[in-house]
Amino acid sequence: MLLAGLRLPAIWRRFSSTATTTIVTKAIPSKSHLHKPLPDSAFPKGYILTGLHCGVKKKPELLDLAVILSNSSRPTSAAACFTRNAFKAAPVIVSQEVLQSSSGRARAVVVNSGCANAVTGKQGMEDAWAMVRATDSLLPNPPSSSETLVMSTGVIGQTLPIAKILAGIRALGPGKEGILGSTFEAWERAARAFMTTDTFPKLRARTFTINGKEYRMAGMDKGAGMIHPDMGPPAPSATSAGQLHATLLGCILTDAAVSPRSLQSALTYAVDRSFNSISVDGDMSTNDTIIVLANGAATAAEEAEIDEERHPEAYETFKQELTAFAADLAKLVVRDGEGATKFVTVTVEGAPTYKDAHRVASRISTSALVKTALFGEDANWGRILAATGSIPLSAPLDPTRVNVSFIPADGTAPLPLLVNGEPEKVDEVRAKEIISQEDLEIKVELGIGSESAKYWTCDFSYEYVRINGDYRT
């Protein structure tokens, strides 16, 4: 029980103005058991990459620069979704421009952690472009116009230590290409270079089959605070102008061949159902970016790129694989959320539209009252209901048709809390048993349609307040 030691009389906290409260919580353990080695063969073909320490972060053992190159003999397609925040960081704006001018053909990704290059004005834009150009020059047959996408995460309002970063990129240049590799170790180093307040590198791989042929996708991402992304495909944006903040960054690489426009369609669909459906604290960052490259390295030279119009079935398969993989990566971010002790799936069914279901799931997932109840392991359906009812829907909600239940992670029977708008007589012992597990699913059935959505969230703990109340000091 996390709240042991707190049983002070309720009145005490209010009327004892000079006293202090002592709160004893379990320290949130590192989630490093979620990082596991993978065989080299699990990774997509035609990529070389690494992570290194170039000096953005102070401690030399912390990696802060990742470089990912496609060396496939086929054209590499690229797509990305970017934060919809009006204050887009320089790397977001630059990556959008690269994607647009290259018509979705990019072969490299460069990422630094430790400094977000956000709210850094003209200098920030120059620095982001410098990272892009330095990485372009590492590519086989260096392009005339840029083919590198760039991401940054870390402190806001400070300019990059650009000389160190450029030296780090150049250290991978002629004569030193061997530093870039394609083994598990190389992938892991790249994933480590994404990390800020993350407690483990988030690296996953997946094999899938299209028309009987096997392909791979692998990718890495990072959180762990300021996580409530809302990302869309590249869009015209205003130009953007020292504080620590986290951000969602992710990069997915596949050796399938997919046309640029279909890669973008599939990613937009996947991001809506994965990264745009997670919340740690309800706060949207200025830097959130998810990039996908498809280099066709596992596709025969004569075979066409998968396209949504010409190969609808193959495209559908690819889209679903990408969505499932993106969801896996997204969930890792929630599991490693700042101060998180719970991993909670919020499922909303029976909505008139997907957007309705998604909005209700988002509201439940960001409710401070729901999240503190989860931390306190309290089956407080009243708070779930109040959050559900606070969202205007495209059709009126009929409270007498709403069901709320807990789905235990261990596969045992669901626990109904509210049936047809009437509270169930809840077995509190059973409720406690379910909610004291790390994983939990909250299911809300609205009963006014057939659309559904899922959201993944975590609880709100003392540790969250401590990490974020004491962040810069």
Next chain:
Amino acid sequence: MLLAGLRLPAIWRRFSSTATTTIVTKAIPSKSHLHKPLPDSAFPKGYILTGLHCGVKKKPELLDLAVILSNSSRPTSAAACFTRNAFKAAPVIVSQEVLQSSSGRARAVVVNSGCANAVTGKQGMEDAWAMVRATDSLLPNPPSSSETLVMSTGVIGQTLPIAKILAGIRALGPGKEGILGSTFEAWERAARAFMTTDTFPKLRARTFTINGKEYRMAGMDKGAGMIHPDMGPPAPSATSAGQLHATLLGCILTDAAVSPRSLQSALTYAVDRSFNSISVDGDMSTNDTIIVLANGAATAAEEAEIDEERHPEAYETFKQELTAFAADLAKLVVRDGEGATKFVTVTVEGAPTYKDAHRVASRISTSALVKTALFGEDANWGRILAATGSIPLSAPLDPTRVNVSFIPADGTAPLPLLVNGEPEKVDEVRAKEIISQEDLEIKVELGIGSESAKYWTCDFSYEYVRINGDYRT
């Protein structure tokens, strides 16, 4: 410094999986110094009221039932704004029906605390009506159709102990009318009967002048959690169906004479700029209700009721007075917010529309990262900026025109944090000096219009997590 004792190495919290963290916080003191006696003459004429203990709450010293009657010889107008939550509690639905069927003529208000009569199905509706009818019978010249509005706050999902409540109301009936009074003590008792987790009764009075004649308004309200109201005038609603939750309830009484429709217009305007502009935790309740009665007891018999079309100037004055008074009452709720150690005004200026300004102010006011930074007394403008940029506006935001500053409560010079989208070199000592005060104003200038809005919020503390993580246990 609230976070003293927490200076553990940052890495410790993550990698020491068996240890516990000890957090020492100041207990949040009662805000009872904000409750002060008022002269009897401060209160509007023509109202008799009281608060008593009828037994909804266990402890006999806690009042849980308030009855307010107008005994003016003129007709009494009534208006109300109700939660827009789809799960409206029974008293919300019943009060809406009374207001509609009485065409805005109601003379009584009955309130209980300790049980919200929410998610209580058919029984809940019957109980709310029983409270209304019992209170109707206390009125001079009891009406044929109901003239009582009803409010409840407290546990959700439990039915009212209706026999106790009805006995309490009847105890004010024939032969015992003397219990109802119009002195400060009577007003204070009524205000106390509104309280749940509030640490003080919220009672205020105000004198104002229209056409050289003096009127009064007085009122009470309560918080202190599940506070992020969005209330509108009565609207058609679905019918609604045991957990503790708080709610916003408020009642304003004036001895001016105002026509029912103009009273509603004025209240709707006032509520948008007061109660609909506060947030403690971002969670909207199922019971939020603000009622206003205008009984004309200070208006000569021959004088017409103020009406927005016939007396636009008098109406405008009344509307502004009501808005200012409602804001005073609303701010008390924030000041007494669960776990609050700060009272923060968020001012957004230079927006294309009022709604834009209001939405940005609301997002900043509910951002967990902004609120934990306030608790940690950290001048983290990056979080304010990220919250600002996350709201889509009716005109595109130009980051290079945005200013963010802190306005100290002590009248000393404002501290610019961001000017034209560029971070200022902030004097951290000065920033700390400002943010360590209890009151603070965050000002955001968007630079793309002339509309502005204010929001009032508090910080997010360990105490908030403790109160809400340990609420039912």
